[in-house]
Amino acid sequence: MNEPQSNTKTPGTRREFLKTSGQIAAVGALAGVAVPRVHAASDDTIKIGLVGCGGRGTGAVANALNLSSAFGPIKLVAMADVFESNLESKRTALERKFKDKMDVPPERRFVSFDGFKNVIDSVGKGGVAIFTTPCAFRWVHYQYAIERGINVFMEKPVCPDAPAGRKMLELNKEAEKKNLKVGVGLMVRHCRGRRELWDRIQNGEIGDILAMRAYRIAGPIASCFSKRRDQDKAYAGMSETLYQIKRFHSFLWASGGAFSDYNIHQIDECSWMKNDWPVEVHAMGGRHYKTDRKDGLDFVDQNFDSYSVEYTYPDGSKLFFNGRNMIGCTNDFASYVHGTKGSGIVSMSSHTPGRVRLFNDQHPTRDDRAKNIMWKYPQPEANPYDLEWEDLINAIRNNERYNEVERGVRASMVTAMGRFAAHTGNKITWDEYKNNDHFFAPNADKLTFDGPAPLQLDPDGKYPVPMPGVITRKEYMSKRKA
Numbered sequence: 137m138n139e140p141q142s143n144t145k146t147p148g149t150r151r152e153f154l155k156t157s158g159q160i161a162a163v164g165a166l167a168g169v170a171v172p173r174v175h176a177a178s179d180d181t182i183k184i185g186l187v188g189c190g191g192r193g194t195g196a197v198a199n200a201l202n203l204s205s206a207f208g209p210i211k212l213v214a215m216a217d218v219f220e221s222n223l224e225s226k227r228t229a230l231e232r233k234f235k236d237k238m239d240v241p242p243e244r245r246f247v248s249f250d251g252f253k254n255v256i257d258s259v260g261k262g263g264v265a266i267f268t269t270p271c272a273f274r275w276v277h278y279q280y281a282i283e284r285g286i287n288v289f290m291e292k293p294v295c296p297d298a299p300a301g302r303k304m305l306e307l308n309k310e311a312e313k314k315n316l317k318v319g320v321g322l323m324v325r326h327c328r329g330r331r332e333l334w335d336r337i338q339n340g341e342i343g344d345i346l347a348m349r350a351y352r353i354a355g356p357i358a359s360c361f362s363k364r365r366d367q368d369k370a371y372a373g374m375s376e377t378l379y380q381i382k383r384f385h386s387f388l389w390a391s392g393g394a395f396s397d398y399n400i401h402q403i404d405e406c407s408w409m410k411n412d413w414p415v416e417v418h419a420m421g422g423r424h425y426k427t428d429r430k431d432g433l434d435f436v437d438q439n440f441d442s443y444s445v446e447y448t449y450p451d452g453s454k455l456f457f458n459g460r461n462m463i464g465c466t467n468d469f470a471s472y473v474h475g476t477k478g479s480g481i482v483s484m485s486s487h488t489p490g491r492v493r494l495f496n497d498q499h500p501t502r503d504d505r506a507k508n509i510m511w512k513y514p515q516p517e518a519n520p521y522d523l524e525w526e527d528l529i530n531a532i533r534n535n536e537r538y539n540e541v542e543r544g545v546r547a548s549m550v551t552a553m554g555r556f557a558a559h560t561g562n563k564i565t566w567d568e569y570k571n572n573d574h575f576f577a578p579n580a581d582k583l584t585f586d587g588p589a590p591l592q593l594d595p596d597g598k599y600p601v602p603m604p605g606v607i608t609r610k611e612y613m614s615k616r617k618a
Contacts, residue, residue, distance in 0.1 A: 179209075180208055180209065181208075181209040181210065181211050182208065182209070182210045182211075182262060182263060182264060182529065182532060182533075183210075183211055183212075183213045183258070183259040183260060183262075183263035183264075184197065184200055184201075184210060184211070184212050184213070184259060184263060184264045184265075184266060185212070185213055185214035185215065185216075185255035185256065185258050185259040185263065185264075185265050185266065186212065186214070186215045186216070186226075186255065186266045186268070187215075187216045187217075187251070187252040187255050187256075187265060187266060187267050187268065187269060187277055188216075188217060188266075188267060188268035188269030188270075188273075188291075189215055189216075189217040189219075189222040189223045189225075189226040189227070189268075190222060190226075190268060192268045192291055192321075193226065193266060193268035193291075194226045194229060194230060195521065196266050196268055196289060196291070196321070196521075196525075197212055197230060197234075197266065198230070198233070198234070199521050199522050199524075199525045200212075200264070200266075200289075200525050200529070201230075201234045201237045201238075202522060202525075203522070203525055203526060203529055204237055207526065207529045207530065207533065208529075208533060210237065210529070211237050211238065211239055212230065212234070212237065212238045212239070212240060213239050213240060213244060213258050213259060213263075214240060214244040214245075214246070214254065214255040214258035214259065215227055215240055215244070215245055215246070215255065216245075216246040216247070216248070216251030216252055216254065216255045217246075217247060217251070218247065218248065218249060218251075218378065218381060218585070219247070219378070219382070220247045223245055223247060224245075227240055227245070244258050249583055249584060249585070252265075252267075252269075252273075252276075252277045252280065253280055256277075256280055256281050256284050256286050257284065259286060260286075261285055261286070262287070262532070263286060263287065264286070264287045264288065264289055264317075264528070264532070265277070265281050265286050265287070265288050265289075266288075266289045266290075267281075267288060267289070267290040267291065268290075268291045270381060270384040270390040270391045271291070271292075271293045271294060271295060271296050271300075271390075271391055271392060271396075271397075271548075272296055272300070272389055272390045272391070272576065272577045272580045272590070273580050274290055274294050274295060274300070274304065275295070275300055275303045275304050275307060275580075276580050276581040277290075278290065278304065278307055278308075278311075278541075279307055281316075282307060282310050282311045282314065282316065285314055285316065286316070287316055287317040287318065287528075287532060288311075288316065288317075288318045288319070289318075289319040289320075289321070289525075289528060290318070290319070290320055290321065290541075290544070291320075291321040292320060292321045292322050292397075292400050292401075292404075292544060292547070292548065293391075293392050293396045293397065293400050293544075293547070293548035293551060293552070294320060294541065294544045294545055294548050295392075295545060295548045295549065295552070296388060296389065296390070296391060296392035296393075296396060296548075296552065296576055296577075297388075297392070297552055297572070297574055297575060297576050298549060298552065298569055298570055298571065298572040298573075298574070299572070299573060299574070299575035299578070300575065300576075300577075301545045301548060301549040301552075301570075302570075304541060304545050305541075305542065305545055308539070308541040308542060308545075311539060311541065312539055315535075315537060316539065317528060317531045317532050317536075317538040317539070318538065318539045318540060318541050319524055319525075319527070319528040319538070319540055320540040320541060320543070320544030321524065322400070322401065322404050322540075322543075322544060322547060323487065323520040323521050323523070323524040324401055324404070324405045324408075324483070324487055324490070324520055325404070325405075325408065325520075325524075325540075326520050326523040326524040326526075326527055327488070327490050327517070327518075327520040327523065328513075328517065328518060328523065329489075329490040329491075329492045329513035329517050330405065330408075330482065330490050330492055330520075332492075332513060333409070333480060333482065333490075333492040333494070333513070334408060334409060334411075336494060336511065337409055337473065337475070337480065337494075338411060340477075341477070341478070341494055341510065341511070342473070342474075342475030342476075342477050342478035342479060342480055342494055342495075343475040343476030343477030343478065344453075344475055344476050345409065345410055345453055345473055345474065345475050346453050346454075346474055346475065346476060347453060347454050347455075347456065347473075347474045348406045348409065348410065348453075348454070348455040348456070348471070348472060348473045348474065348482075349455070349456045349457075349458075349471070349472050349474075350402035350403070350406055350455065350456070350457045350458070350470070350471040350472070350482075350483075351457075351458050351459075351468040351469065351470055351471075352398060352399055352402060352457075352458075352459045352468075352469055353458060353459060353460040353461075353465065353466070353467055353468050353469075354460075354461060354467045354469065355461060355462065355463045355467070356461050356463065357385070357394055357398060357461055364436050364597075365379045365436075375585055375586050375589075376588075376589040376593075377583055377584070377585065377586070377587060377588070377589040377590075378585060379589075380589050380590070380591060383436075383437070385397055385437070385439075386436060386437030386438065386439065387437070387438060387590075387591055387599075388438050388576055388591075388611060388612065389576035389577040389590040389591055390577070390590075392548070392551070392552055392555065393437075393438060393439045393555065394437075394439045394459075394461065395439065395440075395443055395459065395551070395554070395555040395558075396548065396551050396552055396555060398459075399443075399457065399459050399551060399554075400547055400548060400551040401483075401487060402457065402471045402482075402483065403447070403455070403457060403547065403550060403551050403554065404547040404550075404551075405471055405482050405483065406455050406457075406471055406473070406482060407455070407547070407550065409473050409480075409482055410449055410453065410455070410473075412449050412450060412451075413449070413546060413550055413566070414447035414448060414449055414455065414550055414553070414566065415448060415449065415450050415565060415566045415567075416447070416448040416563065416564070416565045416566065417445060417446065417447050417448070417553050417554045417557045417563070417564055418445075418446045418448075418557060418563040419443060419444060419445040419446065419554050419555075419557035419558035420443075420444050420558055420561070420604070421440035421441075421442050421443040421444065421558040421559075421604075422440055422441065422442060423439075423440050423441055423601065424441045424442070424462070436598070436599055437599075438599060438600075438601050438602065438612060439461070440558065440559070440602070441460065441461055441462055442458075442459065442460040442461075442462070443457070443458070443459040443460070443554075443555070443558050444456075444457075444458050444558075445457040445458075445459075445554040445557065445558060447550075447554065457554065469483070469485060469486050470483055470484055470485070471483040472500050474498055477496075478494060478495050478496050478497060478498075478510065479494070479495045479497065479498050479499070479500045480492065480493065480494045480495065480500065481493050481500050481502075484502055485502075487520065488517075488519050488520055488521070489515065489516065489517050489519075490513065490517065490520075491512070491513065491515065491517075492512070492513050493509055493510075493511060493512035493513070494509070494510045494511045494512075495508045495509055495510060496508050496510050549569065549570060550566070552569075553566065553569040555611070556569060556572070556611055558602075558604070559602030559604060559611040559612070560602070560604055560605075560607065560608045560609070560610075560611065561604030561605040561608060562608055574609075574610045574611060576590060577590040592614055594614055600612040600613055600614045
C-alpha cells in the first residue's frame with residue numbers, strides 16, 4: 137500500500153508541516169480579501185456542482201457561494217441525488233438565499249445513481265464537483281472526476297474501511313499528476329486559530345506532548361437509532377438499498393457508522409497537534425439500549441452506544457478518545473493536549489469557534505479570566521467552514537498545487553482503525569489495519585434503486601452487528617455465513 141506518510145517530527149513552519157502531512161496547500165487569503173484573477177478569460181466564473189443533497193452538501197454550497205464577491209464569480213450549475221425530495225428541497229432553500237448565483241434548470245437536476253457523472257460533466261474544466269454523499273461512494277465519484285480532469289471538494293470521511301482507503305490513494309496518484317485541486321472537509325485544519333496553536337505547540341510552548349484527550353458525548357445523533365424499515369410508515373415502499381442510504385449513519389458500509397462520520401474531526405485535530413499519526417490502538421465499546429424497548433420496536437443501526445479508544449503514537453504518548461450517544465448522560469464536546477510544561481485546548485465547544493488557548497499547568501479551563509492562561513486566540517474568529525473554501529478557491533484561481541486526499545485518507549483510516557479495535561475487541565497496529573481486507577461495499581459503483589443492498593438482513597430479520605471477541609477478523613458477519 138502506498139500509505140500516507142507520517143508527519144515529520146522536526147518542528148518547523150506551518151507550511152512545512154502542511155507539505156509533510158500531504159496537504160500541500162497554500163495558507164490561503166484572509167477572509168474578505170480579494171484574490172487576484174490570474175486568467176484573462178472574459179468569463180472566469182467557477183462552476184460548482186453538488187452530488188449528495190443533504191445538510192452538509194447544502195452547507196458546502198453555501199460556503200462556496202458566500203465567497204463569490206471577494207474571490208471572483210462562483211455559480212452552482214448542477215445537482216444530483218438518489219432522492220428527488222432531497223434535491224428539490226435543498227435547491228429551493230439555496231435559491232432563497234443565492235438566487236443570482238444559481239443556474240440549475242430541470243435538465244441539470246439528476247435523480248439517479250449515475251447522476252454524479254452528469255454533474256461532473258456540467259461543471260467542466262476549472263469547476264468543482266462537491267461530493268457529500270455517504271463516503272462509500274467517494275472512490276466511485278472521485279474516479280470519474282479524475283478521468284474528466286475536474287477539481288473536487290469531498291466531505292470527510294473519504295473512506296469507511298481500509299480497502300476503500302487504499303483505492304482512494306491509488307486513484308489520487310493520477311489526480312496529483314493532473315494537478316487537480318482537491319479539498320477534504322476536515323475544516324478544522326483551516327482554522328487560523330488552530331494553525332497558530334499548532335505553531336506554538338511545535339515551538340515548545342507547552343513542552344513535549346505526553347497525552348491528549350477528546351470527548352464527543354451527546355444524545356442520539358443523525359440517523360442512528362432508526363426504526364426498522366417495516367416498522368416505520370415513512371419508509372413504506374422504499375427499497376432496502378435506498379433505506380440504508382437514507383439512514384446512512386446507521387450502517388457501516390455507507391458511512392463508517394457514527395464513529396467515523398462524527399469522531400474523525402477530533403482524532404484528526406489531535407494528531408495534527410501531535411504532528412504525527414497513531415501506530416496502535418486499543419478500544420472497547422458496547423450496545424446498551426438498542427433492543428427491548430417498551431414500544432416493541434428495535435433499533436437497527438450497527439453502532440455501539442459508547443466507545444473508549446486509546447491511540448498510541450510512535451513515541452509512546454497517547455490520545456484517549458471517548459464517544460457516547462445516550463440520553464440522560466453528561467454531554468461534552470472538547471479536545472485537550474497535555475505537555476511537559478503546560479496544556480492546551482484544541483476544541484472547546486463543537487468545531488467553531490475554536491477559542492483555542494494554552495495554559496501554564498495541567499488545568500485547561502473554559503474560563504476566559506483564568507490566571508493560568510498563557511495565550512488565547514483573539515475573538516471573534518472566522519468560520520473554518522468558510523476558510524476551507526477560501527483556501528481551495530484561492531488555489532484554483534492562482535493555480536497552486538492543492539490536494540488534501542492523502543491526509544484525508546490517513547485521518548479516515550486511523551479513525552476506522554479505532555472503530556475496528558472496538559468492534560472486534562482486538563488491539564491492532566496501523567501496519568495491520570492498513571492491509572485489512574474487509575471491504576464493506578466493493579460494488580458501490582454498481583448499486584441500483586431496486587438491486588440488492590450491500591448489507592443483508594439475517595434470517596431472524598435483523599442486521600448483523602459487531603460482536604467483540606466473537607467476530608474478530610471483521611467488524612460484522614451475516615449469520616448466513618457464520
